[in-house]
Amino acid sequence: MTTSTAGTSALFRLRTPVLGALLLSSGWTPWPTAWLVPLLLIAWVPYLVLERKLTLEGARKGRVFASTYLMLVLWNALTTWWVSYAQLAAGIAAVVLNALLMCLPLMAFRQTKKRLGNRWGYLSLPIYWIAFEQLHLHWDLTWPWLTLGNGFAAAPGWVQWYEYTGFLGGSVWVWVVNLLLFQFLLHWQHLKAQQPDNSLAVSHFQVGNRFRWAYWAWLAILAPTALSLAIGKNYQEKGATTEVIVVQPNLDPYVEKFEGGPQFVPYDEQLTRLMNLSEQKMTPETKLILWPETALEETYWENTMESHPKIRRVRAWLARHPGVALLTGITTVNSYPSQEAASATARHRDDVGYYDIFNAAAYFADASAPVAIYHKSRLVPGVEKIPPILSSVLKNIDLGGFVGSYGSQAERTVYAAPANAPALRVAPIICYESIYGDFVGEYAHNGATLLGLVTNDAWWHDSPGYRQLLSYGQLRCIETRRDLARSANTGFTGFINQKGEITQRETAWVPTASRATVHLNTETTFYVRFGELIGRGAQIAAVLLLVVAIVVGWRRKQPAV
Secondary structure, eight states, rough: OOOOOOOOOHHHHHHHHHHHHHHHHGGSSSSOOOTTTTGGGTTTTTHHHHHHHHTTTTTOOHHHHHHHHHHHHHHHHHHHHHGGTOOOHHHHHHHHHHHHHHHHHHHHHHHHHHHHHHHHHHHHHHHHHHHHHTTTTSTTTOOOGGOGGGTTTOOOGOOOHHHHHOOOHHHHHHHHHHHHHHHHHHHHHHHHHSSGOOOOOHHHHHHHHHHOOOHHHHHOOOOOOHHHHHHHHHHHOOOOEEEOOOEEEEOOTTSSTTTSSOOOOOHHHHHHHHHHHHHOOOOTTTEEEEEEEEEEEEEEEEEGGSSSSHHHHHHHHTTSSTTOEEEEEEEEEEEEEEESSSTOOOEEETEEEEEEEEEEEEESSSSSSSOEEEOOOOOOOTBBBOOOOHHHTEEEEEEHHHHOOOOOSSOOOOOOOOTTOOOOEEEEHHHGGOOOHHHHHHHHHTSSSSSEEEEEEEGGOSSSSHHHHHHHHHHHHHHHHHOEEEEESOOEEEOTTTTTTTEEEEESSOOEEEEEEEEEEOOOOOOHHHHOOHHHHHEEEEHHHHHHHHHHHHHHHHOOE
């Protein structure tokens, strides 16, 4: 295939990464909309064109890296700039470091293409990228906000097949279509180069041969879309029904929510607001109420919780409403008898000993049942968890709320059903945890029939952050085929059904509550049963490809015998 190797202009090297970043941002617009999401299916083509052109010119590695990094840092900045609302330095660090990490699979692709040729090189690209996305779900620096499959959150009707593949299936879709369109573009350019004086005097065979990539690209676009529409059209909500209330107290975390704020609302008044908003929506059919993340914010020692005045007040309130269970966000503390018994995240004070602080959820099945505690497990790096590798850098960064390492737990707790609603087994999901498809799927695998999300979106002010987080909940509903009840301190409070459709959404930034009848599905999807097959498979394939590429490169450097 003949291609011009004339030097790439500086304008082209600048314009192409900017175009790529704008197209990649289409799945994370400030106000999520399905109309722009299809641009993800062409978003990587500018990068592929630029990378190939620079490679054919023999451009230095640093030049290729600079163009690649420019596109990725712009993509991160355009989509996650709102992190800087809480702390400017942290927002900049998130953009710069995440873009740098994203360069790793693209650099691995270039080295594989160099050693194994174009065919294996382009095949390796989606494998390396998805292997990286899988890694980004589980390591200490986890930040999977821009996982490509999450980009379809604004268009849940197009990805109903996530119940089989999970959101990494969307990442595969993006790469397959982009690579097919890129191949079509290359062959189209080759076809034009063969035409004398740009005439149209080419054979039908040539045209058909060149356009086979277009046929495959259209098939790759239309087949998953048609499958999704068919699944969505035929899917019916499953399970018994029950009535649930979600509450939004609307307390500004910078001003009102926490002690020391300039307009701090006393904790007794905060609790009164939660109770009053709940009662405004309560009916004799209500079985469950959700209060948001850190709704009970005072420090509650777990071993003496029952003696706390607020807990006694909650129990007295529940006694006035028999048959109602309560799931609420809470901050708890647990002490350890010795250093040997303490967890890795435990801290020490002379007057207390070893202890952990937890961003937690508490479940009251009724007025007298023992309180069940869940400790948030997927913690925000730099805010709730400081990875050891970055502890010296991040320990002084303020992203909102407590800074340091919270305690956590390994297993997914599913709360036992109350006596009057035997099908109601709620999964306590706290804010950031709803980004993780496999993590939320573990709740359904453990028997959850309803996803209960408690969050405090107001850390990010009125920004795309809380809108995108709401959309991610739609994907989790499709993957698990569970309804989701969402209680935000402020942001968006409401309900999402098993098809990922938002059925109720209350206005942000006002005290309110919402009531709905939800379905309690007991069936498990393929994705829930088997988890991230795509991600794990990509990681295995990535390791094998890297080993082969390294061995081939090493053998080529060996002198001939």
